[in-house]
Amino acid sequence: MPVKIQDVARRAGVSSATVSRVLANKPHVSEEVRRRVLAAVEELGYQPSRVARSLRAQRSKIIGLIISDIQNPFFTSLVRAVEDVAYKHQYAVFLCNSDEDIEKETLYIDLMRAERVAGVVISPTRETDNPCQKLIEVNVPVVAVDRRILDLEVDTVVVDNVGAAFNLVRHLINDGHRHIGAVIGSSIATTGRERREGYVRALEAHGLPILPHLIRTGLPKEAVGYQLTGELLDLPDRPTALFTGNNLLTVGALRAIHERGLRIPDDIALVAFDELDWMSLIKPNLTVVAQPTYELGKTATNLLLNRIENSAHPPQEVVLNPPLIIRQSCAHHESSSDERR
Amino acid sequence: MPVKIQDVARRAGVSSATVSRVLANKPHVSEEVRRRVLAAVEELGYQPSRVARSLRAQRSKIIGLIISDIQNPFFTSLVRAVEDVAYKHQYAVFLCNSDEDIEKETLYIDLMRAERVAGVVISPTRETDNPCQKLIEVNVPVVAVDRRILDLEVDTVVVDNVGAAFNLVRHLINDGHRHIGAVIGSSIATTGRERREGYVRALEAHGLPILPHLIRTGLPKEAVGYQLTGELLDLPDRPTALFTGNNLLTVGALRAIHERGLRIPDDIALVAFDELDWMSLIKPNLTVVAQPTYELGKTATNLLLNRIENSAHPPQEVVLNPPLIIRQSCAHHESSSDERR
DNA sequence: AATCCTATTGTAATCGTTTTCAACATCTTT
DNA sequence: AAAGATGTTGAAAACGATTACAATAGGATT
Numbered sequence: 001m002p003v004k005i006q007d008v009a010r011r012a013g014v015s016s017a018t019v020s021r022v023l024a025n026k027p028h029v030s031e032e033v034r035r036r037v038l039a040a041v042e043e044l045g046y047q048p049s050r051v052a053r054s055l056r057a058q059r060s061k062i063i064g065l066i067i068s069d070i071q072n073p074f075f076t077s078l079v080r081a082v083e084d085v086a087y088k089h090q091y092a093v094f095l096c097n098s099d100e101d102i103e104k105e106t107l108y109i110d111l112m113r114a115e116r117v118a119g120v121v122i123s124p125t126r127e128t129d130n131p132c133q134k135l136i137e138v139n140v141p142v143v144a145v146d147r148r149i150l151d152l153e154v155d156t157v158v159v160d161n162v163g164a165a166f167n168l169v170r171h172l173i174n175d176g177h178r179h180i181g182a183v184i185g186s187s188i189a190t191t192g193r194e195r196r197e198g199y200v201r202a203l204e205a206h207g208l209p210i211l212p213h214l215i216r217t218g219l220p221k222e223a224v225g226y227q228l229t230g231e232l233l234d235l236p237d238r239p240t241a242l243f244t245g246n247n248l249l250t251v252g253a254l255r256a257i258h259e260r261g262l263r264i265p266d267d268i269a270l271v272a273f274d275e276l277d278w279m280s281l282i283k284p285n286l287t288v289v290a291q292p293t294y295e296l297g298k299t300a301t302n303l304l305l306n307r308i309e310n311s312a313h314p315p316q317e318v319v320l321n322p323p324l325i326i327r328q329s330c331a332h333h334e335s336s337s338d339e340r341r
Numbered sequence: 342m343p344v345k346i347q348d349v350a351r352r353a354g355v356s357s358a359t360v361s362r363v364l365a366n367k368p369h370v371s372e373e374v375r376r377r378v379l380a381a382v383e384e385l386g387y388q389p390s391r392v393a394r395s396l397r398a399q400r401s402k403i404i405g406l407i408i409s410d411i412q413n414p415f416f417t418s419l420v421r422a423v424e425d426v427a428y429k430h431q432y433a434v435f436l437c438n439s440d441e442d443i444e445k446e447t448l449y450i451d452l453m454r455a456e457r458v459a460g461v462v463i464s465p466t467r468e469t470d471n472p473c474q475k476l477i478e479v480n481v482p483v484v485a486v487d488r489r490i491l492d493l494e495v496d497t498v499v500v501d502n503v504g505a506a507f508n509l510v511r512h513l514i515n516d517g518h519r520h521i522g523a524v525i526g527s528s529i530a531t532t533g534r535e536r537r538e539g540y541v542r543a544l545e546a547h548g549l550p551i552l553p554h555l556i557r558t559g560l561p562k563e564a565v566g567y568q569l570t571g572e573l574l575d576l577p578d579r580p581t582a583l584f585t586g587n588n589l590l591t592v593g594a595l596r597a598i599h600e601r602g603l604r605i606p607d608d609i610a611l612v613a614f615d616e617l618d619w620m621s622l623i624k625p626n627l628t629v630v631a632q633p634t635y636e637l638g639k640t641a642t643n644l645l646l647n648r649i650e651n652s653a654h655p656p657q658e659v660v661l662n663p664p665l666i667i668r669q670s671c672a673h674h675e676s677s678s679d680e681r682r
Numbered sequence: 683a684a685t686c687c688t689a690t691t692g693t694a695a696t697c698g699t700t701t702t703c704a705a706c707a708t709c710t711t712t
Numbered sequence: 713a714a715a716g717a718t719g720t721t722g723a724a725a726a727c728g729a730t731t732a733c734a735a736t737a738g739g740a741t742t
Contacts, residue, residue, distance in 0.1 A: 277592075394728085
């Protein structure tokens, strides 16, 4: 039904090869013919079939984007960045929501392969045994963003999770806290593992004990944050401060804290990984590490496009440093000064 | 590079036609051959090229999704629904963020056409003169969601904006408010126009005057909500209550209200269109109309898939009724009782 | 046993591009 | 003027699947 290159060729009185050459801005076409072809294209409203092009070129101008939770504002911002960059380069974006589910992730990766996408940006559900392997095998470029894939050689864009978590927890310690709870994502994914490590290192660096029952982990969802925080708050030796390792976990934590009528920072101090734009509306404002989400997505997509152009160079790793933003959620803690000296 | 149907055929000792028949579960294939083919597929890890299929079938198994703001949780939830339904039916989703920009929307529509997508779900930037026309012309099914396209015959899924806005404003009036400001999206899009209409009708129904300077409109973004609300609050005859017509406008309004140290509902009452999941964290909880966002996306996608299967039947319009949720942001207003009797 | 069906399989055309190769024309160089 | 170089164009072969059609074989019916 739609008009095709043959129609344009007929209208302009040339062959389809010539039309193709004009459209691709190839040399060796006379001005006269070029003019006629462009006129025909205009008149017929011709639009090349990207499907036919993809088949011929053995590669679609599409990039796949696989994330774990489209409803998480962190990823939303990342998606936005990927989309912006792709749009500028005339690429379309396949959006896939893996839901932290490895089966779904695998299916989507098969889909990417079947669609012959030019490349994939992924925030992998887990660090090892990742189905991305299948893409690498058939030479589809992959960029890991936010989370790593340990056993594959791919371009990677992450933040310094260990350092940032370390800074957050050290801040609590410097405020006098000695009994600090952690609500973090599970260690299957990079973010959970590394942020936990930052927490542990900060305690160790200050000679504090690592108490396993103060570290709670689970899927990075609000309901889980609510649940885990509740468990910590109801402990006989309730922590005086909390570190939450993910924005949704933070929302859940806040809900649990509010529900118990506890005040921040008087009853419990709170530092959080990642920021949410509406957080300035709640009091007190939270001390957080602000992730450069848009930057993350933009960098990843640019890396991917580079790799698509030229796959020769060795994989790159970009580590961004998220700033610590100190606000009012963790004032100086008095009582603990008795405990240590 | 990837294995193709010919490779499978050779391996199984049959022709590619037979392989195709097996994979499509067509009749007239002997059990013996079917077994051999499936074994070959398994051994080679064959995956059909969806690109070649699309070319041959003159239609991709892809649906296009064009929304105006991926960072708005309303759309995020909608995207999620579309993605879920598409996934179940083996469709991939092209995500396009139009940014309320008609030029970008047009470019994306051209892209959809060039990619020969099976259909498009769109929340159109404007009601009239919509570029979707171009899709209809080439028989690509379109479903409008959240917002209408007035001059095209397409399936449509929206909420009862007029009714819901009417209910919200009536609630304020019943609480004694007589001087009510409105911060709404501009009337180019359905949501802005219809919600404004609901506001106007509610005032009229109660014999209240429509004061143009109390109605502020603009793009549905937080910064705009902040700006417009600020203007209303700084008026010499500041309204005693506010109606915000969109979730992001609400966030901006809250910021403006907080910044001026005003209390809700004592200094100013507030009712809002659409809900945000973190809103339960701020006090007081807002009286809102809760949009069934997931339902919206799900219904739209199902309608689209139906239309793709069978384009014969006349366009449908589904109108969902969002519930009014009364909370604490608009207590009874005393002073106004003097004004009217 | 001749005829007709039906079940199974293969051949080849098709979808809409791009690109290689060859053909021809024109221009330069000797 | 012959030879070679260069510029412009078209014919045809890919890309990888589906499918209309033909071909063959075997079984049933007369």
